[in-house]
Amino acid sequence: MTTVTFTGSDLRSFLDGLPGVDRVGAEARAGMLATRSIKTTAKQWALDLAISVVDLTTLEGQDTPGKIRALCAKAKRPDPADPTAPTVAAICVYPDLVHVAAAELQGTGIHVASVATAFPSGRSSLEIKLADVREAIAAGADEVDMVIDRGAFLAGDYQLVFDEIVAVRDTCGDAAHLKVILETGELATLDNVRRASWLAMLAGADFIKTSTGKVSPAATLPVTLVMLEAVRDFRESHGRQVGVKAAGGIRTAKDAIRYLVLVNETAGEDWLDPDWFRIGASSLLNDLLMQRTKLVTGRYSGPDYFTMDA
Ligand SMILES: O=C[C@H](O)COP(=O)(O)O
Numbered sequence: 001m002t003t004v005t006f007t008g009s010d011l012r013s014f015l016d017g018l019p020g021v022d023r024v025g026a027e028a029r030a031g032m033l034a035t036r037s038i039k040t041t042a043k044q045w046a047l048d049l050a051i052s053v054v055d056l057t058t059l060e061g062q063d064t065p066g067k068i069r070a071l072c073a074k075a076k077r078p079d080p081a082d083p084t085a086p087t088v089a090a091i092c093v094y095p096d097l098v099h100v101a102a103a104e105l106q107g108t109g110i111h112v113a114s115v116a117t118a119f120p121s122g123r124s125s126l127e128i129k130l131a132d133v134r135e136a137i138a139a140g141a142d143e144v145d146m147v148i149d150r151g152a153f154l155a156g157d158y159q160l161v162f163d164e165i166v167a168v169r170d171t172c173g174d175a176a177h178l179k180v181i182l183e184t185g186e187l188a189t190l191d192n193v194r195r196a197s198w199l200a201m202l203a204g205a206d207f208i209k210t211s212t213g214k215v216s217p218a219a220t221l222p223v224t225l226v227m228l229e230a231v232r233d234f235r236e237s238h239g240r241q242v243g244v245k246a247a248g249g250i251r252t253a254k255d256a257i258r259y260l261v262l263v264n265e266t267a268g269e270d271w272l273d274p275d276w277f278r279i280g281a282s283s284l285l286n287d288l289l290m291q292r293t294k295l296v297t298g299r300y301s302g303p304d305y306f307t308m309d310a
Pocket residue numbers: 057059092211212213214218247248249250280281282283
């Protein structure tokens with residue numbers, strides 16, 4: 001892990017020196033890539049890939065151990081009638097339910113991700129945020145999805161945001177991968193999305209993630225395009241590959257495939273892998289499974305055929 005040490009004005013001048021994003025160009029390119037069609041053979045491959053990059057998520061106040069167990073069963077065997085359907089990448093839950101997911105998924109290779117650091121607002125002391133992270137890891141999480149302090153970021157206190165990410169990264173150690181949620185729906189501009197992406201990577205993020213799913217707009221193609229450019233350029237300049245997670249509001253197979261095309265055309269095929277790209281979603285998996293069944297058998301199974309998404 002190479003974490004770059006910055007002091008005050010260095011970090012600010014680096015982030016402020018990043019080239020501005022051509023918003024019109026980014027939206028046009030994302031829109032153009034969204035119209036790409038995929039042929040049948042590639043479509044089955046894309047649907048399987050999409051299933052394999054899902055972080056199957058439930059982040060509701062009404063979550064229960066029973067719901068987590070049901071979700072884990074679905075993660076392990078998404079299509080009860082077809083053992084060839086791939087498993088998802090991870091289950092994503094709140095820290096107090098991590099122990100349930102960890103027990104259910106032990107030995108499966110499916111990761112246990114937990115949101116932490118006072119998700120989704122991030123409005124707590126650093127001490128409490130780190131305790132949240134420690135609790136999740138002690139319970140068995142091997143991935144931590146932290147939120148940045150958007151208030152500090154928007155006030156221009158980049159150093160505080162940077163230092164918090166470094167502290168969380170240190171707390172994760174080798175036990176957990178760190179995904180840093182930028183909450184792009186609150187960052188106001190694509191220039192800020194680019195700055196926040198670089199800030200998170202410089203501070204040691206293993207992944208940068210668009211959104212909590214609790215703020216609108218959540219993931220969008222133009223925002224994800226900017227983040228994919230950032231990870232591509234960061235690997236070029238710093239020699240370390242960082243993953244991207246698009247999360248929030250992605251509900252159809254068609255949308256998921258648009259994101260995969262965007263990944264391929266922006267960061268490149270090295271990122272077309274669950275180790276480097278994820279889709280965080282609570283209600284996408286069933287549509288992926290339905291479209292997959294349609295391709296394999298020529299007919300749809302209704303959504304009732306599959307167990308409910310989160
Ligand atoms: O990280 C994942 C998101 O919280 C899920 O959002 P969603 O419920 O809109 O799919």
